Amino acid sequence: MKASALLLGSVFLLGLGACDSARQTSDTANSATAESVNTTPRAETMENNGIRFTPFEDSPKNPEAMMQLKSPVTGSTVPSGAVAFDYDITNFQLTKMTGGMHAGEMANSEKGQHIHNIVDNEPYTAHYTTEFTKNIPDGQHVVLSFLSRSYHESLKHLGAHDLRVITVGKVTTPLNFDTRAPHLFYSRPKDTYTGKDAQKVMLDFYLVNTTLAPDGNKVRATINGTEFMLDRWAPYMMEGLPMGENTLKLELVDANGTLIPGPFNSVTRTFTLQP
Numbered sequence: 429m430k431a432s433a434l435l436l437g438s439v440f441l442l443g444l445g446a447c448d449s450a451r452q453t454s455d456t457a458n459s460a461t462a463e464s465v466n467t468t469p470r471a472e473t474m475e476n477n478g479i480r481f482t483p484f485e486d487s488p489k490n491p492e493a494m495m496q497l498k499s500p501v502t503g504s505t506v507p508s509g510a511v512a513f514d515y516d517i518t519n520f521q522l523t524k525m526t527g528g529m530h531a532g533e534m535a536n537s538e539k540g541q542h543i544h545n546i547v548d549n550e551p552y553t554a555h556y557t558t559e560f561t562k563n564i565p566d567g568q569h570v571v572l573s574f575l576s577r578s579y580h581e582s583l584k585h586l587g588a589h590d591l592r593v594i595t596v597g598k599v600t601t602p603l604n605f606d607t608r609a610p611h612l613f614y615s616r617p618k619d620t621y622t623g624k625d626a627q628k629v630m631l632d633f634y635l636v637n638t639t640l641a642p643d644g645n646k647v648r649a650t651i652n653g654t655e656f657m658l659d660r661w662a663p664y665m666m667e668g669l670p671m672g673e674n675t676l677k678l679e680l681v682d683a684n685g686t687l688i689p690g691p692f693n694s695v696t697r698t699f700t701l702q703p
Contacts, residue, residue, distance in 0.1 A: 474656055475668075476654050476655070476656065477654045478668045479651060479652075479654050479656075479666065479667070479668045479669060480665075480666070480667040480668050481631070481649070481656050481658075481664045481665070481666055482664060482665045482667070483658075483660050483662040483663070483664050483665075484530065484662065484663060484664075484665060485662050485663075486528070486529070486530075487526070487528050487530055487577060487581055487663075488526055488527050488528045488577070490519065490520055490575075490583055490588075491585055492518075492519040493517075493518070493519045493520035493575055493583055493585075493587070493588055494517070494518045494519060494520070494587040494588070495515055495516070495517050495520070495543070495573065495574070495575050495587070495588055495589065495590060496515065496516045496517075496590060497513065497514075497515055497571075497573055497590040497592065498514045498515065498516050499512060499513065499514040500512075500513070500594045502592045502593065502594070503595075504594075504595065505595040505596070505597075505599075506594065506595070506596055506597075507596075507597065508566050508596060508597030508598070509563060509597075510561040510562065510563050511561060511562055511563070511564045511594070511596060512559070512560075512561050513545065513555075513559065513560055513561070513562060513573075514558065514559050515543065515558040515559070515573070515590075516558070517543075517558055517575070520541065520575055520583075521541060522540065522541055522542060522543070522556050522557065522558070523539060523540040523541065523542075523556050524540050524541050524578070525540045525541075525578050526540075526541055526577040526578040526579060530579055530581070531578065531579055533628055534579050534625065534628050534629070534630050534665070535579060535580065535621055535625040535629075535630070536578055536579040537554065537578050537579070537580065539554075539556050539578075540556065540578045541556075541575070541576065541577055541578050542554045542555055542556045542576050542578070543555045543556075543558075543573055543574070543575060543576065544572075544573065544574050544575075544576045544580075544582065544615060545562065545571070545572075545573050546571070546572045546573070546613055546614075546615070546634075547562075547564055547569050547570070547571055548569050548570050548692075549570070549572075549613055549614060549691075549692035549695060551618055551697075552615060552618070554576070554580075564594075564596050565596065565597075566596050566597030566598050566599070566600075567595075567596060567597070567598075567599055567600070567601070567603070568593055568594070568595050568596075568599055568602060568603035568605075569593065569594055569595075569596065569603070570591070570592075570593055570603070570605050570691075570692075571590075571591070571592055571593070571594055572589065572590070572591050572613050572634060572636070573589060573590045573591075574588055574589035574590075574634060575588045575589070579630070580615070580616050580618075580630065580632065581616075581630065581632055581663045582615060582632055582634055582663075584634075584635075584661060589634065589636070591607055591611075591636055592607065593605055593607065605691065607636075608637060609637060609689075609690060610635075610636070610637045610638035610645070610680060610688055610690060610693070611635070611636040611637060611638075611680075611690050611692055611693065612633060612634075612635060612647065612678060612679075612680035612690070612692060612693045612695070613633060613634040613635075613636070613692055614633055614678055614692075614695045614697060615632045615633055615634055616629075616630050616631060616632040616663075617629050617630065617631065617666075617674075617676065617697075617699040618697070618699060619699060619700070620699070620700040620701075620702060621699065621700070621701050621702070622701075622702040622703075623702070623703065626669075626671070626701040626702060626703070627667065628665050628666070628667055629665075629666045629667075629669060629699075629701070630663050630664070630665060630666070631649065631663065631664040631665075631666055631676070632663040632664075633647060633678055635647075635661050635680075638680070638688075639661065640658065640659050640660055640661050641659055642659045643683060644659075644682075644683055645680065645681065645682055645683065645688065646658055646659045646680075646681055646683075646685075647678055647679065647680055647681070648677075648678070648679040648681050648685070649664075649676065649677070649678055650676070650677040650679075651666065651669070651674060651675070651676050651677075652669075652670070652674055652675055657685075669701055670701070671701045671702065671703060672700065672701065673698050673699075673700050674698065674699055674700070674701065675696065675697075675698050676696070676697055676698070676699070677694070677695070677696040678694070678695050678696075679693060679694045679695075680693040680694075
């Protein structure tokens with residue numbers, strides 16, 4: 429009886445050990461699977477004529493950041509001259525320096541996080557307070573505003589931007605702009621980059637009412653005559669650019685490469701790199 433009891437006990441302990449081993453193996457497999465699922469896919473660099481485009485999406489996230497333009501109100505008319513803008517911002521701190529690895533490898537505003545205010549897809553103005561004035565000529569104008577990290581990368585989630593048409597002073601020609609249509613707005617690069625800032629230059633644009641996909645709409649970026657097809661709405665690090673003036677053209681195109689109609693869906697800008 430004692431021998432039988434000992435034998436049964438040993439079998440029982442061996443069974444427990446086997447179960448624990450199986451459980452550990454399962455936990456390890458689940459852990460490995462979870463790590464595999466949570467790992468951000470490695471960005472694929474595109475290279476052409478010595479110029480490299482690398483998308484990145486690992487900047488600090490602010491998914492709860494929200495912005496609303498309170499004034500000017502859509503449909504209202506404001507006096508000629510300096511237009512007063514007033515924003516309501518939540519869960520996002522203006523003037524704060526954005527953390528993360530990219531803060532030290534590209535042009536970074538010493539004043540911190542801010543608002544990009546773009547009128548009629550002209551070069552943006554950066555603002556570090558929720559209230560400011562901006563001179564805008566008479567007429568109807570398209571105003572896009574969005575929250576920006578300190579190194580000028582836009583926040584792209586729903587609620588981080590505002591698009592509207594405003595009227596300033598007298599209107600001679602009404603503006604026919606559909607706020608519900610697909611639109612592309614240019615943001616960066618801009619002006620002059622010097623020294624270290626000229627080694628890695630960020631390309632960032634803003635999309636409204638559209639997405640990008642390998643089998644869908646894309647942004648065609650042509651830098652100094654070299655073309656890249658971008659199928660992902662993300663900032664891109666540009667490397668290998670020559671010193672001096674560079675010309676960049678952005679176009680919002682469909683799956684066949686045909687330009688999508690829109691007043692701002694094709695835009696060309698220049699920027700300068702200095703040693």
